[in-house]
Amino acid sequence: MTPVITETPPAGHAPAGPASAGTVGWDAWGMIVILTLAYTVSFIDRQVLNLLVEPLKLAFDLSDTRLSLLQGLSFTLAYVVCSPLMGRLADTSNRRNILVGGVALWSLATALCGLSRSYWQLFAARTGVGAAEASLTPAAWSIIADRFPAHLMPRALSIFMMGPYLGGGLALIFGGLLLEYAEGRNFPFLAPWQFVFLAVAVPGLLIAAALMLFVREPVRKLTAGEDENTAMPLAEVGRRFKANGRFYFCFYGGMSGIVITLYAFPAWMPAVLMRQFGAEAATVGVQYGALVLIGGSAGVLTGPLVARWLEKRGRLDALMIVPLISAAAVAVLSALLWWAGSYGAALALGGLASFAYSLPMAGASAALQIVTPNRMRGMASALYVFIISVVGLGTAPTIVALITDRIFADESMVGHALGVTCAVSAVIGFVLLWLAQKEYARLISDQGLVGDQG
Template structure:
């Protein structure tokens, strides 16, 4: 395989990034609709958080191993296109929902289908780029959550306002937002089939092209290198908990505490998520290169440790913030900080993992961070608000408590993962 970047590789990354962006629009547009949905279905914060977390994550977790295995054994391009169509159907169904449980079913469909994307995309990128170029390629792909999260808030708020002022018949404004969010996915699936080709698989030293790694071999590899894998997964989960807790409850916090309109919050916070998150994920590889130039071969894992400590500090500041501008500033800073290590951690995981189990390693990553991060984050914050503080206006303090504790745990586990990663590099892993 040539060491340079293959022709069409960046086109593939652009399309995969668009898919990731659309997936996060469909995933996170619900966060802006917290108050309208509470009114329509008479929901508590806890019941609504189940739509944000459990409904989506239950399916995401259930189907992640399935799609991870299909990534390692099948055509990844076709898997991505199928997933895009299915999650778009699920989003449209959310817009047609007439009951809480229909909305729950729509979110379940979105979650299950979106589990197809990350294992396939990471594997494809690793095979189209040389190892030294993968952090940059992954950083572009990993802009998707911040582009999608920001656009969901910005355009979701605008569409919500337009729908509220228009005659839309039997539909409520929040339903129009879901239906509008579903449309881009169908177009993107066709673009994926037309312009993305299935990459040739690139093997690590000792691997044979065309072979399939048995599940027993995959389990043994995880067990033999558990000092890295276990601590990596748990540590990154602590950071991803923050990544989901902020967008899930920041719009509600700003609207409740400062009585700001949804469209205004969507614009202000949406811009911060889009710019802060995108800048952070693109800056991460540059920071890692600076660290590597100082002789740290484990630079890809140094940044996550630093980020976890910084998030502890930001959680403390959020607990003390009492103005709209201050809360927005902290939220924007958090968006930048928690996005910094995402491409680096993904690259580190993939670089020390054999090609024939990269899909499974990604799927396990998605599984664990989804259960604790995506699944638990919205509900843990809601439980603190409803049952500990017993005051929905104190949701900001709930976010600060939950994120502060998760970040402290991330520091502990990521320091252990850093040591194990350095040991693996010393034994020749990731050198292919």
């Protein structure tokens, strides 16, 4: 069934350049730059709190447990709960306006973190950050899918998905500089940690303004049977998920296997390097942090190039081949942790793993957009975010800890626990992704999307 591309703009909107063309204009790439900045700032705003652990403990007399709730539960619970709601909005409403509102609201919530005078005020403000940031992925992925033709979508998404790696690194770098600056001055009514929250909130407000001024809502590319002016009923969304359930189940499950390694390595690799090889925390932070930043960014940019190389050699399902390569590489690298006999070897394995587990992220996201009808892309993306957040962020670090404590009963064996967790999850991910790849090939053939792949 050949998809019908709707080029008539919705009422009240000037259409952005058609994505069905073989090339796109600088305005589309400018949009990617703005969206990438928004994604980067979102990670700065969510992770800068990790740098303020000691000041916050002193300010509110917090235990590690109560502080961990600020780092995890307050943000993650709101993010996970709101993701499906934001996904539905992305399918039924103006996505540019959702992005503007989301960026502005999480920036204001970050500022409220800096104005908090009690633990529960800070907890509520962090909840606001999580709820608002849930708007970004479903709306951004959907708008990118409509703004770019299929063969350019992985490249566009690879740039956008550098945001977490850039934001995670910049949160530490600029957060530290801002804290150092604030500690050297006497601000009236503001502690240094409050100044940091207020300062990192400002870029988000500027990005919200840039989204409003320079990004247009693109025309939705609709498949046969979709109405540009009518949202797909939830019952129909459910029916389509069920009809292609084998693909979605295997895709979500397989990518979760890779995402477990994405969260487990950064969470426990520093402990491996410090406990097994006696490295100093500062040394590990700089060296491993730099490898994660460089390796992750390189991986997410390289994935689409590998997919394009495979496409030119006749693999029209290349976007789903790259995740298989990633899962296999991560499984091997994780197993090798058992035999890492030196600090340098373990550090190198950690850096290579960062490259390997980030390799498929852009291409897999593009594949999900390509085979999903426009009016349910937001829900498909939100469900993806929901699952990988629960499985990856919610369980990966804990699984490693439980294996270390309950099975090995020796904290110096954390490297073995990390290796087991990531190797097993990567193998499971490989099997599920292999099944998803078969279904993906069938779907792009059945939907007449073969020509869009190359």
